Amino acid sequence: MTLCLNIINHSVKLEMALQENLSVVLHAAGDLRLEQRAIASPRSHEVLLKINSVGICGTDIHFWNDGEGAGFAVNKPVTLGHEFSGTVVKVGSGVQHLKAGDRVAIEPGVPRDNDEFVRNGRYNLSPTCFASGLPPDHGGMCQYYVHDASYCFKIPDSLSFEEGALVEPLSVAIHACRRAEVKIGCKIFICGAGTIGFMNLLVAKAMGAAQVVICDLSSDRLKMAKEMGADYTLKVEKETAVEMAQKVKVALGSMPDITIECTGAEICMQAGIYATRSGGVLALVGLGHEFANIPILHALLREVDIRGVFKYCNTWPVAIDMLAAKMIDVKPLVTHRFALKDALKAFETTKKGLGIKVMLKCDPSHLGQ
The missing domain is CATH 3.90.180.10 (Medium-chain alcohol dehydrogenases, catalytic domain)
Structure with missing residues (x-):
């Protein structure tokens, strides 16, 4: 009873x-x-x-x-x-x-x-x-x-x-790094040290990126990015897109193979095109305005591939396995x-x-x- x-x-x-x-x-x-x-x-x-x-x-x-x-x-x-x-x-x-x-x-x-x-x-x-x-x-x-x-x-x-x-924002990064074709030994420039920027930093490193430089407006976020594995950090102040790209080149010792843009800001899209090496990839992850002014001729003449990244696809099992295996924290x-x-x-x-x-x-x- x-x-x-x-x-x-x-x-x-x-x-x-x-x-x-x-x-x-x-x-x-x-x-x-x-x-x-x-x-x-x-x-x-x-x-x-x-x-x-x-x-x-x-x-x-x-x-x-x-x-x-x-x-x-x-x-x-x-x-x-x-x-x-x-x-x-x-x-x-x-x-x-x-x-x-x-x-x-x-x-x-x-x-x-x-x-x-x-x-x-x-x-x-x-x-x-x-x-x-x-x-x-x-x-x-x-x-x-x-x-x-x-x-x-x-x-x-x-x-x-x-x-x-x-797992959701981590999946955004997994999909972005797949779209950008991150490979062992590549050099990467990440625009934005928010959640998605951090996730792309962690995933890119796990996928074998040799060097990652990340930029942001916040010194505190850049300090955290360094603690989480960024090789170099750049504080954005009043630079032009060309000046930002030059600082990235100096930090890495060469132009990055891949830029992952996580802010949606027009100036970061511009800097991504200027910074990325000829034949490289600019992955657009951040959601900004419907239209943006970008130096498209620079992308065309140097064959910089501009690839959109929308959400994720077939990533949940991979993301869970990466977390469970302690590949990333x-x-x-x-x-x-x-x-x-x-x-x-x-x-x-x-x-x-x-x-x-x-x-x-x-x-x-x-x-x-």
């Missing part, structure tokens, strides 16, 4: 918990609210997740400030969040590889159609791709969330939930943590550029994990 009562009590507690789903909802530019939202039931191919950790991205700040960003616009209320991890609570009838209790990192981009891009293995380019946290698709800044089970990846017990959430990037109820403070901290990665903790019992 006692066992039966315990099971009933547990069931009641779970049912009560599932009635509460505190969520960070953006209604329009500048209008960020904490609301209780309905919890969806997983369809046959989906799982219901209890979210633990969610990273705040620069794109989230753009949505909050401007009501748009990365080519997406807020036209109706949307739950933000695309860097997240959690625990499986319930599985759909057709899910075989996951069960309740599994800890997972979530890939937010899910193709809706089996179109030519999906068939060619580049599903990130599918125009109908679902994208968690990018309007109009709801994301993971909430307590409970439903997602396609095929895009939920188990993480080993050796990894924290925060590392699981950081992303833990130092998390500098601030806030409970979900303090989301506005977390957004303000990110907007001010304090620290590196601000993490929202959606499960009150796991604030330090």
Whole structure:
């Protein structure tokens, strides 16, 4: 009888918990609210997740400030969040590889159609791709969330939930370094020491880059970049793009084979073209304005390949394996943590550029994990 009562009590507690789903909802530019939202039931191919950790991205700040960003616009209320991890609570009838209790990192981009891009293995380019946290698709800044089970990846017990959430920006870097064709012994120039710049630094080094120079406006971030493996750092002040490129050449002793631009700033795109050696690659990762003035003739005459990088593709298993094998350490990037109820403070901290990665903790019992 006692066992039966315990099971009933547990069931009641779970049912009560599932009635509460505190969520960070953006209604329009500048209008960020904490609301209780309905919890969806997983369809046959989906799982219901209890979210633990969610990273705040620069794109989230753009949505909050401007009501748009990365080519997406807020036209109706949307739950933000695309860097997240959690625990499986319930599985759909057709899910075989996951069960309740599994800890997972979530890939937010899910193709809706089996179109030519999906068939060619580049599903990130599918125009109908679902994208968690990018309007109009709801994301993971909430307590409970439903997602396609095929895009939920188990993480080993050796990894924290925060590392699981950081698989998303790590995947951006893996995809960027693949697109740029980073090789053993190459020299690399990274523009921007934010989360994505740091991730590209770590991945490039893991892939065999011999020397990496990274630039930024912040001395504190450059100091951290040095601690995380950058060979050289350059503080950007009032240089022209040509002057920036010359400083990169002096630091490396030659022009870099590859430039990975992570800021979206026009001057950094210009510097990337001027700096990169003839026949090299400029990978554009940072999201800036729709149009930019760049010295295209310099790229043309010296055959500098300009390659776009959009999100990621087939990277989650690799990223998780790299973290589990201790090939890279992303833990130092998390500098601030806030409970979900303090989301506005977390957004303000990110907007001010304090620290590196601000993490929202959606499960009150796991604030330090």
